[in-house]
Amino acid sequence: MTGRRAPAGIRLDNLTLTHGARAAVHHVSGRFAPGSLTAVVGPNGAGKTTLLRALAGLHKPQGGAILHEGTARIGLLPQLAALDRAFPIACLDVVMQGLWPRLGAFRAASAEDRERARQALAAVGLSGFERRPVGSLSAGQTQRLLFARLLVQDADILLLDEPFNAVDARTAADLLRLVRDWHGEGRTVVAVLHDLDLVTREFPDTLVLARDAIAWGPTADALTAANRMKARMMAEAWADDAAACDRAA
Numbered sequence: 001m002t003g004r005r006a007p008a009g010i011r012l013d014n015l016t017l018t019h020g021a022r023a024a025v026h027h028v029s030g031r032f033a034p035g036s037l038t039a040v041v042g043p044n045g046a047g048k049t050t051l052l053r054a055l056a057g058l059h060k061p062q063g064g065a066i067l068h069e070g071t072a073r074i075g076l077l078p079q080l081a082a083l084d085r086a087f088p089i090a091c092l093d094v095v096m097q098g099l100w101p102r103l104g105a106f107r108a109a110s111a112e113d114r115e116r117a118r119q120a121l122a123a124v125g126l127s128g129f130e131r132r133p134v135g136s137l138s139a140g141q142t143q144r145l146l147f148a149r150l151l152v153q154d155a156d157i158l159l160l161d162e163p164f165n166a167v168d169a170r171t172a173a174d175l176l177r178l179v180r181d182w183h184g185e186g187r188t189v190v191a192v193l194h195d196l197d198l199v200t201r202e203f204p205d206t207l208v209l210a211r212d213a214i215a216w217g218p219t220a221d222a223l224t225a226a227n228r229m230k231a232r233m234m235a236e237a238w239a240d241d242a243a244a245c246d247r248a249a
């Protein structure tokens, strides 16, 4: 990635996100400060992926607003399962997808673009994988590949959906180093995580989400046993077919 630009933040103003009539994220307000490193934690179905997709501009708010502070390039690392590994595409071409927003639909990639993609593969430990079909990679190698695609995007705001899921300890350590580098460069990083020990060790800020924001702030204050219990109880209190803004008593 290249040198640092002015850091960018995101503010949520009473944000509600729905799938049909069902609320996935419910009246959430708060701020991902420029240059912050935030973990989003919560039970299954808490709205974490929906929130990340909305931050990436892929899910339109049903209520409230997502307000960008500064002009930011946003990069999303989707869940590993979202990648179609049966599609016959080579690793270098997957990384090149990260350049599309800047190349546009009609500009052909240059030799320099391809070199950047190769360097990104090298940075995630996948040198020599350029022509390998994506379907031949292990889960850990596939996650490294998705990080390489994110690297070439050179984003100011990085949204990571379960970035260390289904990868071995060495891969997780390598990828975590990249996350630390992004944070060190002043980029804004938001990561959905289930490993609370990792969150406590590595993430200064945490949003505990259970459709509502249960807590949002410094990890030591937000990730308390009481807040985790509250998140679980809130998740269980929601009837799955509840309309937006209805909550079981």
Ligand SMILES: Nc1ncnc2c1ncn2[C@@H]1O[C@H](COP(=O)(O)OP(=O)(O)OP(=O)(O)O)[C@@H](O)[C@H]1O
Pocket: 019, 020, 022, 023, 024, 042, 043, 044, 045, 046, 047, 048, 049, 050, 051
């Ligand atoms: N495409 C969809 N259509 C309908 N409902 C959906 C869709 N995607 C998610 N939902 C529902 O929205 C709610 C929030 O889902 P979301 O995937 O955002 O949660 P999550 O916190 O990321 O869960 P997990 O930890 O299991 O990945 C859930 O009730 C889920 O069933």
